[in-house]
Amino acid sequence: MALGTNYAEVNFKNELKSSGTNSNSPADPRENTIPHQSNFGFSKLLLALLLILFLLKEILLSVSFITFFQKNSQLLKEKNYGNSTKEMIHTNLECVKINSTMKGKVWSCCPKNWKSFSSSCYFISSKQRSWKKSQENCSTMEAHLVVINSKEEQDFITWNLNKSHAYFVGLSDPEGQRHWQWIDQTPYNENTMFWHVGEPNRVQERCVVLNYREQWGWNDIFCAHVQRSICEMMKIYL
The missing domain is CATH 1.20.5 (Single alpha-helices involved in coiled-coils or other helix-helix interfaces)
Incomplete structure (x- = not known):
């Protein structure tokens, strides 16, 4: 209690001095040090x-x-419990802090071992499957075969591919009428397509792969052929 009283008194004395009131009591040498402390x-x-x-x-x-x-x-x-033939589902997320306008969202995340670009995450599968099985595999990971909307996106994807292999994308011609459709219903844009010279060349070939012929481009092939594939999903925001 004594320490508390002294502290109160010191403050009180300082206030008196600052207001110009005179005091006849002797100066306490601790007055100048205790407030600083x-x-x-x-x-x-x-x-x-x-x-x-x-x-x-x-x-x-x-x-x-x-x-x-x-x-x-x-x-x-x-x-996906019990289905050992499917590619293992991601069990970890990798996140980066973002400046987001979305209320309460400060993290942008992709599953571990997926590639991040713009608002999407990409998984490059090394297993070979038909186009249909490739899409089913992507679906088990809450994704779909990749939909390419720009040259920048294609350049990013192909930068991570092996030139010795071909990769299914989410473009197909289900009816064999050369009416190309993206798997997520994105309209097929003839101003944003990257066919190799001379492709597509056969009506019976209704599915599309990315492959390398001096440069990366699209090639139509039989859907039953087995190839590697690329899955795409929207980023997760936390």
């Missing part, structure tokens, strides 16, 4: 509180992220 201690306390608040915020973000991941990971595992 108190202010310094208060600054340290404030800094510590701010640090604690920052750490609590980061912990809450981490907990939210872990909870979200666990729920989605469990859902995907249950959906």
Whole structure:
């Protein structure tokens, strides 16, 4: 109690002096040092509180992220439980902090081992399947065969491909009438297509691969042929 009283008195005396009131009591040599020490201690306390608040915020973000991941990971595992022939579903997310206008969204995420570009994530499968089986495999991972909307997107994708292989994309001609359709119903744009010279060349070849012939381009092939493939999904925002 004595320490508390002295502190109150010191503050009170300083206030009197600052207001111009005279005091006949002898000067206490501690008057000039104790306020400085108190202010310094208060600054340290404030800094510590701010640090604690920052750490609590980061912990809450981490907990939210872990909870979200666990729920989605469990859902995907249950959906594909017992099917050992399918490519393993992603069990981890890789996220980067973003400046987002979406309320409450600060993280942009793709499954681990997927490639990130613009608002999409891409998975390059090394397993060979038919076009239909490739699409089914993408679907088990909440994705679809890749839909290419720009040269920039195609350049990014092909940068990560092996020139010795061909890769199914989500473009096909289901009726064999040369009416090309993207798997996600994106309109086929004749101003954004990358066919090799002379392609497409056979009505019976109703599915499309990306392959390399001096440069990367599209080639129509039989849908039953087995090739590698590329899956695409929208990024996850947390």
